[in-house]
Amino acid sequence: MKAWMRGIALIVTGCSSAPPPSVVAPTASSTVTWTQHDVTRPQPPIARATGAVIVPPPADATILFDGRSLDAWTGVNGAAPRWTVASGYMEVVPGSGDIRTKAAFGDAQMHVEFATPSRAEGEGQNRSNSGVLLMGRYEVQILDSYGNITYPDGQAGAIYGQYPPLANASMPPGEWQSFDIIFRRPRFEGSRVVRPARLTVIYNGVVVQDSRELVGPTSHGRRAPYAFHEDRLPISLQDYGQPVRFRNIWVRELSAE
Numbered sequence: 001m002k003a004w005m006r007g008i009a010l011i012v013t014g015c016s017s018a019p020p021p022s023v024v025a026p027t028a029s030s031t032v033t034w035t036q037h038d039v040t041r042p043q044p045p046i047a048r049a050t051g052a053v054i055v056p057p058p059a060d061a062t063i064l065f066d067g068r069s070l071d072a073w074t075g076v077n078g079a080a081p082r083w084t085v086a087s088g089y090m091e092v093v094p095g096s097g098d099i100r101t102k103a104a105f106g107d108a109q110m111h112v113e114f115a116t117p118s119r120a121e122g123e124g125q126n127r128s129n130s131g132v133l134l135m136g137r138y139e140v141q142i143l144d145s146y147g148n149i150t151y152p153d154g155q156a157g158a159i160y161g162q163y164p165p166l167a168n169a170s171m172p173p174g175e176w177q178s179f180d181i182i183f184r185r186p187r188f189e190g191s192r193v194v195r196p197a198r199l200t201v202i203y204n205g206v207v208v209q210d211s212r213e214l215v216g217p218t219s220h221g222r223r224a225p226y227a228f229h230e231d232r233l234p235i236s237l238q239d240y241g242q243p244v245r246f247r248n249i250w251v252r253e254l255s256a257e
Ligand code: MG
Pocket: 129, 130, 131, 139, 141, 142, 238, 240
């Protein structure tokens, strides 16, 4: 095994003895030298964002939520979603499970607005946790990160478990916030990854992820390798047990580069 392949294996699997399950071309941004959830990783600077950037959907967008119905979504195992809709927003019903889009998407531009509960409860990862999971597996973290310390790669705007946000752009609990996400899906040749997934995230108008190459899907415990999947898959919103609200969600498919 070449030296750089061993390095990638270590990055992807977190274990130097495991064989590389897939090989990612070595680029500067596809390497994560910090271990997952390292609490000694530097905390991002405070950006002093001023709140949600509200972007009405372009005419060619697919509307995922317009404040009125969950028609574009399914719940666990394809059942009707059990999240509530009221006053122009949807809200996580804790314990009801993630919801996912009926339609499937690959390369995409996505806009989503969210608000964490105004009465912040819990600490760290248990304070108003949710998330946007592109293709159901690449998570942009939602959390109340306003004065709530947690491991940097788990903050709001993090690519969960991989990259902290470049800045902490979080607003106080209860205020509406926004993500604008540009996502490029991974490319596979057979089961082999030939180009990693890539994410750009603008959080409340602040760039927090700049064309980041993901080292694999979101995982818990230790980092997981890429595993082959279809070119288009549903987008999920996470039920982590806290009543986070969402509104104005839309997506546009992106042409191939
Ligand atoms: Mg989450």
